[in-house]
Amino acid sequence: MRKMLVLAAAISLTSSLLAADPAQVPYPEGYRQWTHVKSMTINQGHALYDAFGGIHHLYANKRAEQGYKSGKFADGSVIAFDLLEAKAADNTVQEGARKVLGVMHKDSRKYKDTGGWGFEGFKGDSKIDRAVGKSAATACFQCHAAQKNSDYVFSIFRR
């Protein structure tokens, strides 16, 4: 009986450690069907190469798409930054493996310290392996803060 109690306590502790932090940015399910905003390739020699080298595509959910038009992103806006390896061969550059899936998720209350945006990165093709976690303020917002006039978003919708 004591063994079972210990086991139960252990399971309970593990569960609470694994329970999602309510401030965690959710994985952007279905983003590959969202609207494609624009793309860019960052090559070796660029200051951001270590973090963002490769081909990136930006995708916006419906609410974020409106935000790109109006310049102000409503709560619920989500932008996905899909970073793939850039494979150069035979005078082409092609998409390789996914390096990280970056996410900006607007919730002006939850993320009030970082411009109303939650930031996260999902490593490779994982939906749970997080690259940013609690370091969004230094790892992401430090750069995005400069874009205050466009609601902290760098990209512009390509027509």
Place this chain on the structure above:
Amino acid sequence: MRKMLVLAAAISLTSSLLAADPAQVPYPEGYRQWTHVKSMTINQGHALYDAFGGIHHLYANKRAEQGYKSGKFADGSVIAFDLLEAKAADNTVQEGARKVLGVMHKDSRKYKDTGGWGFEGFKGDSKIDRAVGKSAATACFQCHAAQKNSDYVFSIFRR
């Protein structure tokens, strides 16, 4: 009165000359909201550089998206090939002006001579200035014919 009749006849003739050919591939309205299939950059030195040099993005309407999954594209499937200039600067490659918007439009009866696909290219940002017209068989299908096993489509949906 005679002048009016002549004018009416002239207007009628002009209208019939301007009337859209029923086999013409329609401009793919709203394609920027369609699902992004994949992208690629073709650089100088590639055999297709003259025709397709730059960054291209492929977009699929809902029916075409199903086609990418099943390997068989139903009538009404439309694939847009959005070709932009590739602007290299400061160790990045960025999207420039639109060169041409290519379209594949599935209608197995209308386009039975070219694998059931109508092909067209809209020059630059124009919705009416056509680059292919009646030369789809030689200008487009000649290459696409090799892709018979994938219903004449080259691209594969990137996950």
